[in-house]
Amino acid sequence: MTIPVSKIETLLGVLTIKLNEDNFVKWNYQLESVLQRYDLYSHFDGTSVCPSKYVITESEGVTTELTEDYRHWIQIDKSLLSLLIATLSDEAIEYVIGCKSARDAWLSLTDRYASVSRARVNQLKTELHTIHKGGDSVEKFLLRLKHIRDQLSAAGFKLSDDDIIIAALNGLPQEYDMIKTVLIARETPIALKEFRAQLLSVEKNIES
Structure with missing residues (x-):
């Protein structure tokens, strides 16, 4: 059962990230997580379809009376559209002006x-390798590496944990040469979580 219309506005208190040029992945993750929690994301992904608008009777056929399902669906959708707009920066709002539904606004954003441009994708790949x-x-x-990975993922380019580990090893300074040698010589893959733990351990030794 979906959350009552009167409760939707209260969700703004947990949506703390405003969409701007650089944080679409974070903004989308927070918004999607909150809306799925209350079974409302279907208005954005298109799985919730607007019900029939007018009442149909046997005697009159299609009437001018609005169905209760339609009224309720529109109330929910307009409330979600307002909620979405409240999470946008001034710049992002420009892209939803004129949108009539939460779905239309979502697709526009x-x-x-x-949709990251080819030039931006190439820039991100260069950042990853350098x-x-x-x-x-x-x-x-x-975290910088994860940020690059997330942006490439949003553009449709998936990176494996091995890709991130290799990029990290190439970017480490000389103080980490020993761990780099050990990890490169491994015959079995290392999980990203374990890789992080080993780097933190080396960092602690270097500091002490």
Whole structure:
């Protein structure tokens, strides 16, 4: 059962991320998670179809009276559209002006922000292959790699854990040469979680 219309506006309190040029993946993840929790995401992905608008009777056929299902569906959809708009930056709002439904607004935003241009994809791939840890902590370095991975994923380019590990190893400074040698010589793959743990351990030893 879907959440009552009166309750939808209360969801804004948990939707803390406003969509802008650089955070579509995070914004989408939060929005989708919250709406799926309350069985409302179907208005965005198109699986919830608008019911018949007018009442049909045997004596009159199609009347001008609106069906209760239609009234309720429209109330829910307009409330979700308002909720969606409230999570947008001033720039992002420009792409939903004129949209009549939550689905239309969602498609417009996805087309604008999830469809990364070829030039942007090539830039992200270059960043992946040339990234260096520098003065960042291991945690921050891996988060930078994850950010690149997420953006490529949103554009339809999937990266494996091995791709991320190789990129990370190439970007580590000389202090990590020993662990780099050990990991490269491994005959079995290493999980990303274990890889992170080993780098954090080396970082701790270096600091001490």
